[in-house]
Amino acid sequence: MGSVIPSELRFTRTERVTMGQPAADALLDQTQAMNCRKVFLIASSTLREKTEEISKIEKALGSRHAGTFSGIAPHAPRADVLAATNAARDAGADLIVSIGGGSATDAAKIVSLLAKHEVRTVEDFEPLRTYVSEEGEVINPITVGPDIPVICVPTTLSGGEFNALSGCTDEGTQHKQAYEHRDMAPVMVVLDPAITVHTPAWLWLSTGVRSVDHAIETLSSDKSNDFADGLAESALKLLVEGLPRVKADPNDLEARLKCQIGAWQSMISIIGGVPMGASHAIGHILGGTCDVPHGHCSCVMAPYVLQWNAEYDDSRQHRTLAILGNTQPTAAQALDAFIRGLGMPRTLGEVGVDQAQFRQIAEYTLLDIWGRTNPRPVRTADDVMQILNLAA
Known part of the structure; x- marks a missing residue:
């Protein structure tokens, strides 16, 4: 029971x-x-x-x-x-x-x-x-x-x-x-x-991955619930459909609206109190400290955080893998393939972050509001360093 x-x-x-x-x-x-x-x-x-x-x-x-x-x-x-x-x-x-x-x-x-x-x-x-x-x-x-x-x-x-x-x-x-x-x-x-047709394609697609990250970190959270997971699953489905459609046809307004509604649904659980994990915590630091665009933070970090978490407990990653199509062995690999398909960067080096910055990023991550709420516990800067080294 x-x-x-x-x-x-x-x-x-x-x-x-x-x-x-x-x-x-x-x-x-x-x-x-x-x-x-x-x-x-x-x-x-x-x-x-x-x-x-x-x-x-x-x-x-x-x-x-x-x-x-x-x-x-x-x-x-x-x-x-x-x-x-x-x-x-x-x-x-x-x-x-x-x-x-x-x-x-x-x-x-x-x-x-x-x-x-x-x-x-x-x-x-x-x-x-x-x-x-x-x-x-x-x-x-x-x-x-x-x-x-x-x-x-x-x-x-x-x-x-x-x-x-x-x-x-x-x-x-x-x-x-x-x-x-x-x-x-x-x-x-x-x-x-x-009004969004004026948004540069890289910015639209990368921030779309940001909302994909919202949904995936909700589905991955051990502090989520059925209501939040249901919204996150719906959000992920809309974004997985809409983003490639907009990449193929920037004037597809129906696909753009699907993406916007998916982004909204991805936020409801966060607003309601479901904490995000290490991808968001590290992403905040990459943005403010290293000047990496919002969306690119998730493009780089989200699959590596899934990979790091799976070594601890992958039981909550099956729904993510299913929505991404079950075309890869793991959720991390499936998300990597999806992001690459959108033409987005996938390593810290690609977004201009040098390994010399990793220690500062790791220490600042522990000061973030979501620095301690990852499903695999992040307790020290060395834990963050492990994730950053995966993403190097």
């Missing part, structure tokens, strides 16, 4: 997700419903400078548009996020909208938090960030969340738009750090596949 392990899922303030509606129409409808008068956009520089997408949204908002900020660098450096906060504050924003990839999304959520806490310098970020104690306990010091609501229009597939958690990089230490409060989650997410 099986035993019941108590578990729970927690939810955030997100109230609405539109799927397939043009972003300008969806945003105007929501801002009118919320009676927001000063809508501040945090936009991708590429979308703003090289397409008409941002100007279309600005025109749709009309007198409700209070300003637009662009130029958030990858991994959301503190200085850029502070500059966006000051601009939003000067505009008197009563709603913040991100339009772009993961860095714009993270920035928008943190801007709302910084505005609430009257943050004026990069040093003022410090008391708000989540940290890990010497005993391995995750400490979140934020008790008061933001007031200004956020809407996210994602153009990549990292999935952070659904999360109350955001990352921001301390340039001084080159450490990407977490900020989290349930009210940082957006009140609305707009999944518009048409």
